Every structure is written in structure tokens, then in C-alpha cells.
Amino acid sequence: MPHTQHPxxxxxxxxxxxxxxxxxxxxxxxxxxxxxxxxxxVAALEKSADITGGGHINLANxxxxxxxxxxxxxxxxxxxxxxxxxxxxxxxxxxPGHVQYTRNMVTGASTAxxxxxxxxxxxxxxxxxxxxxxxxxLLGIPHLxxxxxxxxxxxxxxxxFLEIRDEIEDFLPKLDVFxxxxxxxxxxxxGDNVVDxxxxxxxxEGPPLLRHLETMHIASDWNLTSFRFPVQWxxxxxxxxxxxxxxxxGLSGMIASGIVRQGQQVVVLPLGIxxxxxxIWTYHGLLTEAFCPQSVTLCLEHDIDISRGDMIVGxxxxxxxxxxxxxxxxxxxxxxxxxxxxxxxKHTTQTVQCVVTQILNKINFDTLDPEPAPLTLxxxxxxxxxxxxxKPLLFDGYSTNRLTxxxxxxxxxxxxxxxxxxxxxxxxAVKPEYTDFAI
Amino acid sequence: xxxxxxxxxxFLETEAIHVLREVAAEFERPVLLFSGGKDSICILxxxxxxxxxxxxxxxxxxxxxxxxxPELIRFRDARAKELGARLIVRTVEEAIAKGLAHPAPGEIxxxxxxxxALLGAIEEFQFDCCIGGARRDEEKxxxxxxxxxxxxxxxxxxxxxxxPEIWNLYNARVNPGENMxxxxxxxxxxxxxxxxxxxxxxxxxxxxFSHRRDCFRRGGQWIPVPPPHTDASKLxxxxxARPKPHEPVKQLVVRVRTIADMISTGxxxxxxxxxxxxIAEVSAARVTERGTxxxxxxxxxxxxxxxxxxxx
Numbered sequence: 233m234p235h236t237q238h239p240x241x242x243x244x245x246x247x248x249x250x251x252x253x254x255x256x257x258x259x260x261x262x263x264x265x266x267x268x269x270x271x272x273x274v275a276a277l278e279k280s281a282d283i284t285g286g287g288h289i290n291l292a293n294x295x296x297x298x299x300x301x302x303x304x305x306x307x308x309x310x311x312x313x314x315x316x317x318x319x320x321x322x323x324x325x326x327x328p329g330h331v332q333y334t335r336n337m338v339t340g341a342s343t344a345x346x347x348x349x350x351x352x353x354x355x356x357x358x359x360x361x362x363x364x365x366x367x368x369x370l371l372g373i374p375h376l377x378x379x380x381x382x383x384x385x386x387x388x389x390x391x392x393f394l395e396i397r398d399e400i401e402d403f404l405p406k407l408d409v410f411x412x413x414x415x416x417x418x419x420x421x422x423g424d425n426v427v428d429x430x431x432x433x434x435x436x437e438g439p440p441l442l443r444h445l446e447t448m449h450i451a452s453d454w455n456l457t458s459f460r461f462p463v464q465w466x467x468x469x470x471x472x473x474x475x476x477x478x479x480x481x482g483l484s485g486m487i488a489s490g491i492v493r494q495g496q497q498v499v500v501l502p503l504g505i506x507x508x509x510x511x512i513w514t515y516h517g518l519l520t521e522a523f524c525p526q527s528v529t530l531c532l533e534h535d536i537d538i539s540r541g542d543m544i545v546g547x548x549x550x551x552x553x554x555x556x557x558x559x560x561x562x563x564x565x566x567x568x569x570x571x572x573x574x575x576x577x578k579h580t581t582q583t584v585q586c587v588v589t590q591i592l593n594k595i596n597f598d599t600l601d602p603e604p605a606p607l608t609l610x611x612x613x614x615x616x617x618x619x620x621x622x623k624p625l626l627f628d629g630y631s632t633n634r635l636t637x638x639x640x641x642x643x644x645x646x647x648x649x650x651x652x653x654x655x656x657x658x659x660x661a662v663k664p665e666y667t668d669f670a671i
Numbered sequence: 672x673x674x675x676x677x678x679x680x681x682f683l684e685t686e687a688i689h690v691l692r693e694v695a696a697e698f699e700r701p702v703l704l705f706s707g708g709k710d711s712i713c714i715l716x717x718x719x720x721x722x723x724x725x726x727x728x729x730x731x732x733x734x735x736x737x738x739x740x741p742e743l744i745r746f747r748d749a750r751a752k753e754l755g756a757r758l759i760v761r762t763v764e765e766a767i768a769k770g771l772a773h774p775a776p777g778e779i780x781x782x783x784x785x786x787x788a789l790l791g792a793i794e795e796f797q798f799d800c801c802i803g804g805a806r807r808d809e810e811k812x813x814x815x816x817x818x819x820x821x822x823x824x825x826x827x828x829x830x831x832x833x834x835p836e837i838w839n840l841y842n843a844r845v846n847p848g849e850n851m852x853x854x855x856x857x858x859x860x861x862x863x864x865x866x867x868x869x870x871x872x873x874x875x876x877x878x879x880f881s882h883r884r885d886c887f888r889r890g891g892q893w894i895p896v897p898p899p900h901t902d903a904s905k906l907x908x909x910x911x912a913r914p915k916p917h918e919p920v921k922q923l924v925v926r927v928r929t930i931a932d933m934i935s936t937g938x939x940x941x942x943x944x945x946x947x948x949x950i951a952e953v954s955a956a957r958v959t960e961r962g963t964x965x966x967x968x969x970x971x972x973x974x975x976x977x978x979x980x981x982x983x
Contacts, residue, residue, distance in 0.1 A: 242679040309815045309833060314808045314860045321679045323858055335835050342837040451676050465692045469725040477724050484721070486689045486839070491675065515720040523675045527688040527721070540696050564835050578840050581696070640840045647821075647844040652837040 240316075243450055246325040246340040248368075249350030250360035254381045258350065258420035259313055259326055262442060265427035268315035310340045319446040334612035335564035337367055338652050342638075345450050346375040348441070353386045353417075357399045363597045365400070369407035370560065370614065370654065372634055374453055376413045379441060383433070384419040390435045393417045406600050409631070412448070416441055454524050459490030459498070459546035460628070460636050462580035463538055467529050482513055482529035483538055488580065488635035489628075490546060492530070493521040500536055501543045501626050502553060504664025508533040525635075541582030543626045543636075551626050551636060552658020557619045558592075560630075561609065565643065565650035568608040569617070575650065577621060579639040585622040586641075592616035617653075629657030680867055684717065687855035689839060690818055691721040694800055694853050695728045697843035701800040701853075705731040705758070707747035708930045709864055709875055710804030710856055715754065716871050717855060729802070730757040734788045736781035737764050737908055738897070738932035746876040761792045779911040780934050790826045793850060800843075800851045808860045809960070818857050824848040861960050862953055869946045881926045881944040887914035892937030896920055909934070928953075929960040 247255045262268075313324040325340030341347060347368035351361055368376055378400055386392045397415045404413065416425055417433050418441060424430030425440040439447070467482035492498070496509050512519040513529040522528045530544065538544075545551060563569050569588060577586040593602035594615035602616065609615045630637030641651040677685065691714075694701050703718065705711045718727050731751050735744075751758035763781045766772035766788035774784060793801065807814045817833055819841045834842050845851055856864070868875060885896040897909035907913075912934045914920050925938035943949045 240679050241676070242682050309830065311811075311814045312807045312858070313814065314858070316860075316862070339835040339837055343839075454676075456675055464689070465696045465721075467722070467725050480724055482724075484692055486685060513724075515723050525682075525685055526677070527685040527692070576844070578842065581693075635838065638838045638840065640837055640842060642842055642844060647842065647846065649834045649837075649842045652835070 240319075240321055241450065242321045242323065243346065243445060243448075244323045244325070244344045245346040245348060245445065246327050246337070246344045247348045247350065248327050248337050248341070248364040249352070249381070250358060253350040253352050254420040255326055255350055258348070258379065258381065258418070258426065258441075259324055261420050261423050261426045262324075263313065263315050265423055266315055266317055266442060310336045317442070317446055322445065334363065334367070335562065335652075337364060338371065338562045338564070341368055341371045341373060342652065344371075344373050345453050346377065346445070346448070347373045348377045348379050350379050350381050350420075351396055351400075353380050353382045353392055353396065356396050359597050361400070362403065362600055365403075366407060366595065366597065366600055367562070367614070369409045370562075372409060372631060372654075374409075374411040375448060375450070376410045377441065377444065378413065378415045379420075380415065380417050381420050383417045383424065384422055388417070388432045390433075393436075403600060414438065414444055416444065455489035455633055455635075456523060457490055458549040458551075458628070458633070459492050459544075460488040460551065460633065461485055461492065461498075461530065461544040462488055462582075462626075462636070463540055463542045463544065464581045466539060480531070481535065482531050483544065484527070484529045485581065486527045487522060487524040489524045489633050491521055491523040492528075492546075494518070497547055498532075498544050499547060499550070499664055500532070500538055501545060501551070501662060501664070502624065503536065503538075503542070504662075505534070505536055506547075506664075507536065541580070543580070545626075550661040550664070551628050552660065553624045553626050553662035554658060555621045555624050556589075557621065557625065557627075558616065558656040559619060559639070559653045560614065560616050560656075561641070561651040561653040562614045563609040563611055563651050565648055566611055567643070567650070568610045568613075569651065570608050574644065576642040576644060577619070577625075577639050577653075578642060579625050579627065580636055582623075582625075583642075584625070586619050588617050589620050590618040592618060625655075626662070627655050627658065630654035632657065680863065680870060683856075683859055683863055684720070684867070686839075686858065687714075687717045688721040690841070690853060690855040691718055691802070693819075693841050693843060694802060695722065697841075698800040698851070700796065700798050701729040701802060702732045702759070702796065702798045703727075703729050703756075703802045704733070704804070705747060705751065706733055706804075706930070707743040707750065707876055708804065709868065709879065710806065710859075712750070712873055712875060713859075713864055713867050713871075714802065714804050714855060715750065716867075716873055719754070727754060727756050730759055732759045732761070732792060732798075732801070734785045734792065735760060735762045735764075736785060736932045736934075737762060738781065738912070738934050740876070740878055740895075740927075740930065740933055740936075741898075742876045742878050743930060746874075750874075759792070759796070761788055761795075763788050766791050777911075779909075782931060782935050786826070793826070798850060799845055800853055802853045802855065804856055805854045806856050806859050806861075806864075816854060816857065818854055819843055820852040820854065821845065822850050822852060826850070828852075862950070865946060865950045865953055869950060875946075876930075878927050878930070879949065881924055881942050881948075883922055884925050884938060885920050886923050886925060886938055887918040887920050889914075889918060893923060893925060893940070895933055895936070895938055897933055 249255050311326045315322050327337040327340035349364045380393050380396050417436050418425045427442045463483045464485035467484045469477040469480050471477035499506050510531045510533045512522050571591050574587045576583050593604050594606040596603050628636045637655045639653045640649050643650045763784045771791045772784040772787040817836045886893040900907040926941045928939050943952045
């Protein structure tokens, strides 16, 4: 792996497509052609070549790590891969294409800045293509690449490429969230337009995939407006011997959005008490300001009883505070969701009990339209639901804040993670009664 | 790059600190696996960043095979003391004596026997969470591992039935007797680890740096010659791991790239004697660090099999 001059940006992307679209081959090609593969990995590939590759080195074997996957030639689970070029570092989530593993795609996509959706040039747009593009949009991924793969098998015909592009552009307006969408004609197997420009596509004027990944603007992907700080861990040394530490009371956590400055006024929720940030403590010393997604420890001017799950926010743009919520969920468990069932809901740093009061709709992946009033949501279904929580959530809509607008549902007893949820925007912002110290 | 943007090491750091604080907040009896190796050295610094000025809210645990490099043990003990942490050491030897671990006839490596010794320690102290330094870039089966990796009451990993991990919302719920393995460095590469050691000016055991050592060739690797057997009243713990007549001993200038124990670690010939040199060497390397681990070569699915059984 080439040494990179510090500092350098990190880009997280995921690849998706249906079975045999060549996702793993594409990642293998990126690693191989960017010289991120090592000799012992190539040797291991050669050793396994006769199992699945028919004597040829099978680039897919690089990412298909588990024995069952190699034997069946499929990808069971999300596999993470790492590579670097002199321009950027990359984390790739290779997410499988079979319908039954859509939950893994949601997993891989939830932390991505960019999604690469593969389309087999021979097959064109299929239900899986719409499903994967929809999921990328649902999860708020800002950047999309449509890699039209196996172009060699359609004789590198531009008309075929344009046909597929037009079909996708027809349904993109329904999704309406991507900051940019790029179409690239590739052959992952032969490496055309993956790392280097292909001589086979004189009609294509854009960059090959890797150059696009290296140069695309990602600096503004994090949310720097509206300060949100879910308290994760209360930092109290309680040192009886050190008088400086005896009274230290810090609130540790990761900034979920926005910027915080020393001396700034903040509101502690759900108490609704206004106070001031005394200092921003880190291991390397005090900071004058900190921003999303830094992990810091805040010390406040007043000694307020604050615990994990509380939220410290700026005075502007307050979050919602509600027990009755609406959300879209991706169902991830074999046991389907039925209205009336109770779950644990983990949101930011708190876990509360909740009941699903109503299933509003279910997405039809042929039309991308919601179908009203289904009885259940089965595994890999995506739909709208209504929830009631035992304690109010302090939250934002997912479309404005990925970290304060997301939750998971956990089944009591088995502790299985059964759903990924994205909250609709609050109907009204919290109105704290300033009964406080600072006014 | 704007001033409100994290570079790759700062991003990996904030992610790992978040994971460590989730552990402290969600588990009753977590433990941090600390071997003295480069990955766990990074975790200790991240733990300082997550929890200071408080004490680290978990003890350290190390499972010894009995074949450790003495430099590593000295380093481990000194670092734990420096941080004011409680260090728990359990050994494969004790696990064998208690009947928890059963060496296979003729097998010299104790790598696999670390698993029952670890499970024994988890049971003894009722740990509900073990923090480890594994990284997904190390090995193919590791690439499928979660940050919060659930183990059943037998310590087993079921790769086909892992909890999906979405955003930074980690499901940390376990029932009594079950436990979680948590890997804060999941997204780090070998290069990131050395760059972080360099950035934070962290001390590492001297065996990572170039030194002279007697080695012999076995299984395509330079294996270090074990220390001499002096106590004739006991069995030689390195029996079988000593050079045979057809395996000539050579004094070489070597260092370790990854550390298991003396039996399972291949030395690499290298003049690198500073962290900067190591970074340059890793960037030019053409084999992965696990390429020098005999324990991973036992078969393509060697790691997958050990993880299913409850390995680190």
C-alpha cells in the first residue's frame, strides 16, 4: 500500500449490484490495478484458483472471505476492504446483491459517502438496480456512481450505455437526494475505465472510476450546522487526592453535527437549562472550538445533573422532542414486523422501549412507490411506520441529520437487531422553559 | 482541506474513541486485551483519549502461551503500571492444568490453546466484553467482522448470523453468560497503525526494530531460536521448536512485523530501526503482515475456524 503524505482525506464507499454483476471483481480490480495487493494475497488467490476460477485467478476470491462464499461463489456478508492511492484513502464495503441480503447493503451504505451501483450491460436495469439506488437515496448518500459493467460483452456500444443511462435518469427524480450522479462504462474483468482510461470507449469523456473517487469533492459531506452533542459518558474522576480533579465533571461524546466554541451558550435537553461551555477538554489540551464528528469532553459553567442520553445543543434550530414518531425502516429479521409489537429503540446514546403502532406503507421496488397499509414488513422490506416511545426522543429528521435522525430496533430476549430506522422531521421544535441559571 | 474537516487518522481516532466510550457506558465488566503488540498499544492511547482525566474504566488481560518474547512481557508490564491499570495474566499452562485446554499430540504451537484459556478467564471474571486490537485489513475472515461482535455462551462466532451494524449505533445487548468482542481498530490498516504510533510518539517493544538474532529456516520463514533450556527438572517448553540438524542457524539482522509468540512469529530481514523507517518499509512491502504468521498458514480458512471456536 503506497505511503500517503499526512494529512489525507478518507472516502468511504460501497458497491452494490445483483448476483454476478461483478462487484467483487470490480473491487479486486481496484486493489490489483492500484497495486494494493500483496504477493501472499496473489499467491493465496492462485492456490484457490482451481476451486472456483476454473484455473484463472479469480479476483472475486479476494473479498469473498468465508469458506461457504468461495464454494458457492457468492458474497454472504458485508466485507470491508482498504486501499490507498497518493491522493486518498478508501474504505470499501462490498455488499451482496441477493434480495435476501438487502439488510447488509443497508449496513454497508449507512456509513458511506458514495455508492457504486453496478449494472450488467447485457441485462440493463432490473429490480435490484432500482432497489439499490433507492436504498442509497434512502440512506442519504450524497454521491452516486452507476458503473455499467461487462461493456465488453455488448461490444462497447455507446447506444447500449445511453439506453441504460436514460432508464436510470427516468426514475432518479423520484429519489431527489443525490448531490451528484456519474455514469461510467467499465469492464471490471478486463480493467477498462477502472483505474486507467480505456481505449475501447473513445465516446466516453469522463474519468475512469478510480480517478473519480480520488477527486470528487467530499469535504462538505458532514453536517456543520445546528450543534448537537448526545452525551455518551459522564467523565467524573472523583479523585480524593487531586483537588483539580476532585470537582472535574466532563461530558464525553461525539459531536453529531455543528460546531461548538468555548464560552458559547448551550441548552441541556431534556432539562431545558441554558448554560455556557466552560471549556472543551481533550487529552492533548483545551480546544477553543470543536466540530462534527470529533470526540471531545465538554465542561459546563454550571453543575447540572446530566446523564447518558441527554443532549447538549446550540440555542438556534432546536431539535424535536416527541414520543409519537414517524419513520421509514428497513426490516432486517426473519420474524416480520407486526403492528403492536414492542422493541428496544437505540437512538444516539439512549435506548428506550417502544411500540410500533402502525405500518403505514411498503415500498414497491418495481415502481418505487409506497403501497398503503400492508399487514407486515418482512425481511428486506422497506416501509413507513408509526412508533410510540416510553420516553421522548430528542431528534432531527434523517434528511437533515444522519446521526440524530437514525435509530435501530432491538428485539427483547434475542437481542437481535431487527430494523434500521430513519426518522421523519419533527412536527415542532422543543420549547425549553428557561428556568435556568443564565438568563 | 477546510479547517472543519478531519484527515484520515483523525477520523479513525474519533470513531475508535466513540466505540471505547460505548463499551464503558454499556457493559458492566469490560476488559481490554493488551499483549504489548503495536495494535493494542494504539488502543491504550485511544483509551487515554476516551477516558482521561478519569482512570481507565477497565482492567487489562493478557493470555500467555508460555513462549512469549521477554521484551514484550517487560513492555506490557511497564506500560500497564505507567497507566495505573490492573493487569490480569492467565496462561495456557494453567488452562491445561485445570483441564480447560488439551494439547493435540505432537502439536508445539499453543496458539489454538489460547482460546480455552481466554474463555476460562472470561468465565472466571465474568467479563461481558473484551476489547481487542484486530483489524479488518489483516485477514479475509476478519474483513467480515463487526465492531461489536457477538459471541454466544460458548464463545462462538457465527459469521452467517451477525448483527447488522448501522451508522454508529452499536447494539451492545447481551444476555448473562454471553459476551461481546469489540474491535475499535476495525477500520485501521497496518499503515494507519504505524502512522498513529509516529504521530502520537508511542513507545513500542524493541523487537519491532532491527536487531541481530539467531534464526533458522522453517516453513519458508525465519524462526527465532528459542532461549536455551536450563532447568533440567522440567520438560523443555520449546521441544520441537528448536532447530533440527538440517536447519542451520544463522545470525541475521531482523525485526518482527507482527507478533504472536516465539514459535508462531516469522522474523523479517530488515534494517529498519525507527518508526519512520518502518513506515517506509511497510509502504514498499509486497507481502501482508499476516504473511509472516505461521498460525494463519494452516489453511485458507484457518482464521475463520479459530474465530468460530472463540479465538480473539
